[in-house]
Amino acid sequence: MSLTYGTFDLIVISISLKEEKYLKTNKKALVGLLAHELMHIKQRRKGLDRAIRADAIRAFTKFEPKLRKLKIAQPVIADFYASIGESANFTLKDIYDNFELIDDGMGEYILEDYWNLYIAGKRFSKPKFYSVNDSDYKLIEHIKQAIDFELNLISAISPFVKMARAGNKKATKLVNFIAKNYEVNIGEVANAYDDVIQYSINDFKWSGQYRRKFFTIVFKRAFYLLDSLELEYRGVEVDLTKKHEHKSKRKRCVEIKERKTKK
Numbered sequence: 597m598s599l600t601y602g603t604f605d606l607i608v609i610s611i612s613l614k615e616e617k618y619l620k621t622n623k624k625a626l627v628g629l630l631a632h633e634l635m636h637i638k639q640r641r642k643g644l645d646r647a648i649r650a651d652a653i654r655a656f657t658k659f660e661p662k663l664r665k666l667k668i669a670q671p672v673i674a675d676f677y678a679s680i681g682e683s684a685n686f687t688l689k690d691i692y693d694n695f696e697l698i699d700d701g702m703g704e705y706i707l708e709d710y711w712n713l714y715i716a717g718k719r720f721s722k723p724k725f726y727s728v729n730d731s732d733y734k735l736i737e738h739i740k741q742a743i744d745f746e747l748n749l750i751s752a753i754s755p756f757v758k759m760a761r762a763g764n765k766k767a768t769k770l771v772n773f774i775a776k777n778y779e780v781n782i783g784e785v786a787n788a789y790d791d792v793i794q795y796s797i798n799d800f801k802w803s804g805q806y807r808r809k810f811f812t813i814v815f816k817r818a819f820y821l822l823d824s825l826e827l828e829y830r831g832v833e834v835d836l837t838k839k840h841e842h843k844s845k846r847k848r849c850v851e852i853k854e855r856k857t858k859k
């Protein structure tokens with residue numbers, strides 16, 4: 597992580613003992629890790645962080661009226677979208693960062709670093725998408741966590757899909773490894789968010805329009821997932837009499853894949 601206060605920049609690197617061992621023996625990974633943090637500083641100085649935040653807010657303001665269609669209590673939906681917006685913010689910053697590094701010929705270095713994180717280490721836990729025992733509120737919480745988790749993965753997926761398309765075999769292997777091991781419990785979310793990955797690569801630009809559309813797709817996919825569940829929320833309180841009925845509806849979640857291809 598990197599922080600900027602005026603003209604002063606600070607890079608903080610937090611690593612586990614296992615990662616430390618790896619970084620000591622893999623110079624490429626260490627360079628990749630440092631280059632990534634330095635790129636955040638370079639891009640922040642160009643005003644990217646501020647622009648991303650402003651574009652996220654603009655995109656959300658435009659999208660917000662659509663949320664009234666959902667029968668979910670306002671504070672729950674506000675918390676849900678705040679969390680997703682925040683995660684998407686980090687994801688987009690990392691996409692800008694890693695794409696510029698790839699264009700600068702540093703792709704191999706960041707690939708080593710991410711390889712270490714995802715293949716050699718067990719840094720990220722695998723969330724459970726939902727459980728039949730979930731209350732309605734818990735279910736929304738789980739969807740939120742699954743989307744946050746997927747957005748986190750996209751920071752790693754988009755740059756390496758870009759490299760894989762250019763013929764890098766190790767990048768292809770990493771992308772497949774992530775899909776097989778980290779998206780295993782969040783298939784519905786991963787499927788819904790594939791658009792975000794494709795868009796981030798195909799339309800990549802240093803422009804506000806690109807960024808706003810990125811956020812809009814992120815928000816739309818979240819809306820789609822919530823709407824697909826078709827649950828009638830009455831706020832955060834669990835209505836036990838309704839619980840049983842919802843069980844069958846929750847299964848629709850599994851059908852999202854089908855519904856998406858029909859579109």
Ligand SMILES: [Zn+2]
Nearest residue numbers: 632636690693
């Ligand atoms: Zn980063």
